[in-house]
Amino acid sequence: xxxxxxxxxxxxxxxxxxxxxVHTFGALAEIGQEVSNKHNFQETIRTSxxxxxxxxxxxxxxxxxxxxxENELNMVSARGLGDDFPFGMSLCYEDERQxxxxxxxxxxxxxxxxxxxxxxxxxxxxxxxIELFVPLVxxxxxxxxIFLGEKASGEQYTSYDKEIICAMGRHIAVAxxxxxxxxxxxxxxxxxxxxxxxxxxxxxxxxxxxxxxxDRKDKYTEGHSVRVGKYSEIIARELGWGExxxxxxxxxxxxxxxxxxxxxxxxINAPYRINAKESSELNKHPGAGFExxxxxxxxxxxxxxxxKYHHERLDGxxxxxxxxxxxxxxxxxxxxxxDAFDAMTSDRPYRRRRSxxxxxxxxxxxxxxxxxxxxxxxxxxxxxxxxxGESKDKTFRKMLGRExxxxxxxxxxxxxxxxxxxxxxxxxxxxYK
Amino acid sequence: xxxxxxxxxxxxxxxxxxxxxxxxNKLSGERIERxxxxxxNEGCREIIVDFSxxxxxxxxxxxxxxxxxxxxxxxxxxxxxxxxxxMTTELFDMLGLxxxxxxRA
Ligand SMILES: [Fe+2]
Ligand SMILES: [Fe+2]
Numbered sequence: 001x002x003x004x005x006x007x008x009x010x011x012x013x014x015x016x017x018x019x020x021x022v023h024t025f026g027a028l029a030e031i032g033q034e035v036s037n038k039h040n041f042q043e044t045i046r047t048s049x050x051x052x053x054x055x056x057x058x059x060x061x062x063x064x065x066x067x068x069x070e071n072e073l074n075m076v077s078a079r080g081l082g083d084d085f086p087f088g089m090s091l092c093y094e095d096e097r098q099x100x101x102x103x104x105x106x107x108x109x110x111x112x113x114x115x116x117x118x119x120x121x122x123x124x125x126x127x128x129x130i131e132l133f134v135p136l137v138x139x140x141x142x143x144x145x146i147f148l149g150e151k152a153s154g155e156q157y158t159s160y161d162k163e164i165i166c167a168m169g170r171h172i173a174v175a176x177x178x179x180x181x182x183x184x185x186x187x188x189x190x191x192x193x194x195x196x197x198x199x200x201x202x203x204x205x206x207x208x209x210x211x212x213x214x215d216r217k218d219k220y221t222e223g224h225s226v227r228v229g230k231y232s233e234i235i236a237r238e239l240g241w242g243e244x245x246x247x248x249x250x251x252x253x254x255x256x257x258x259x260x261x262x263x264x265x266x267x268i269n270a271p272y273r274i275n276a277k278e279s280s281e282l283n284k285h286p287g288a289g290f291e292x293x294x295x296x297x298x299x300x301x302x303x304x305x306x307x308k309y310h311h312e313r314l315d316g317x318x319x320x321x322x323x324x325x326x327x328x329x330x331x332x333x334x335x336x337x338x339d340a341f342d343a344m345t346s347d348r349p350y351r352r353r354r355s356x357x358x359x360x361x362x363x364x365x366x367x368x369x370x371x372x373x374x375x376x377x378x379x380x381x382x383x384x385x386x387x388x389g390e391s392k393d394k395t396f397r398k399m400l401g402r403e404x405x406x407x408x409x410x411x412x413x414x415x416x417x418x419x420x421x422x423x424x425x426x427x428x429x430x431x432y433k
Numbered sequence: 434x435x436x437x438x439x440x441x442x443x444x445x446x447x448x449x450x451x452x453x454x455x456x457x458n459k460l461s462g463e464r465i466e467r468x469x470x471x472x473x474n475e476g477c478r479e480i481i482v483d484f485s486x487x488x489x490x491x492x493x494x495x496x497x498x499x500x501x502x503x504x505x506x507x508x509x510x511x512x513x514x515x516x517x518x519x520m521t522t523e524l525f526d527m528l529g530l531x532x533x534x535x536x537r538a
Contacts, residue, residue: 019520020527027492047460047493054492057528059499079496080503152499153529 027055035175046077052168060149081128099135106132106162136173143176211254218268227399229253231338238378248300256310256335259289302331310335313370337375356410360417380418387411448479453487457494466500478510484517502533
């Protein structure tokens with residue numbers, strides 16, 4: 001061979017080597033990018049498999065993910081393995097031990113027949129012409145594996161090929177590890193959510209039991225706490241609060257009078273107007289309620305404050321602290337209205353409940369003095385929706401009784417009250433006809 | 434850019450021509466492979482992959498082409514790579530694809 005020819009042969013070999021390097025390093029760079037971009041796990045693995053096969057001209061292959069609970073390798077992505085290739089492949093303890101000992105390096109399937117795995121799946125591996133299996137081991141953990149078939153060139157895998165496969169395999173292992181981590185996080189978040197839901201259920205049951213206990217102590221106002229809870233819920237819903245807050249308002253209502261369990265039964269049940277001394281005793285119940293509720297961790301904010309301030313008035317003439325309008329926690333204003341509405345619409349030891357016209361006149365008269373206008377509007381609007389059939393809810397009917405709800409002229413009364421409130425409330429844009 | 438689905442044409446002689454373009458180099462290139470398989474199933478016995486508009490073929494492209502080769506060889510159909518540039522031809526040669534296809538300059 002002439003020197004000239006030798007030079008040109010050397011040059012073209014060098015050029016081919018260079019092209020090969022550019023090609024494989026391109027694939028290596030892309031696989032790294034693919035994994036760090038974290039689109040969709042399936043797509044990442046599919047792309048990665050293309051890159052592994054395409055970088056070295058490997059005719060077929062597949063990526064499997066190891067699931068520890070089932071001790072199984074599950075196919076994530078496969079190319080050219082045929083429909084008969086198993087989707088899930090079981091591993092025994094010895095297989096796992098050997099794969100871990102081997103680490104992330106290609107195993108020649110032909111030479112690994114001593115392992116149970118290669119004996120059990122000998123036929124499938126043979127049929128798919130799999131030559132290499134790469135256990136994806138990272139930090140002593142088996143995450144999955146890569147099956148690789150023959151090269152398009154028909155040549156044996158070189159040690160250079162195997163190094164490239166290892167480098168790419170490490171990226172795929174990271175993708176699987178990330179996926180496992182995400183799945184674990186999701187599982188824990190799910191578990192936490194379930195736990196939180198359980199806790200909330202326990203809380204609800206406890207609160208309802210408490211409400212029932214309060215109401216039992218006060219025989220003339222049986223069901224008062226539950227009704228105040230329901231009315232508070234309606235007001236909150238009409239105010240456009242979120243579901244959590246609506247639930248919170250209901251519970252604030254259920255518990256508002258919990259302080260009454262510290263007040264003597266004969267004062268609560270007095271069938272007459274109580275005297276000043278008894279009255280001052282009864283007026284301690286908001287503070288007592290706060291003392292009871294404050295140390296408990298409630299899933300809803302404001303429950304203890306609602307108990308403490310549910311007898312405050314906008315005009316500062318309420319108790320225990322005589323707070324003015326903006327000083328009163330909003331949830332306490334909601335419960336205050338619900339409480340007053342129930343007091344007016346239910347029988348008391350010393351008087352019958354008031355008629356609908358009286359109630360709505362009272363509400364209107366005290367709007368701005370005791371009650372916040374938008375809250376009165378919200379309550380009336382809730383009632384109007386039920387009366388007009390706009391809402392399928394039957395709360396008022398259940399609380400007030402059919403007779404009261406069907407009493408003549410109730411709808412015009414509520415409508416008049418609502419429209420009468422319009423100028424003072426931003427929430428009454430829609431006049432009821 | 435033309436829709437990938439219009440990249441496969443077939444004539445009455447049972448030959449399907451695929452324009453590789455640069456579609457091959459992305460995951461979406463799998464569509465070309467799927468369509469080739471469909472043509473083969475319809476009875477097509479020759480697949481021509483036209484590289485006249487292809488500047489470079491990356492690893493994803495190679496993998497998809499091997500899928501086409503695999504599908505064709507399974508039923509004894511022929512694959513022709515038409516007009517690949519010099520660099521692409523060298524790459525096919527280096528990776529051994531030329532053992533399975535006919536290169537048409
Ligand atoms: Fe009270
Ligand atoms: Fe009350």
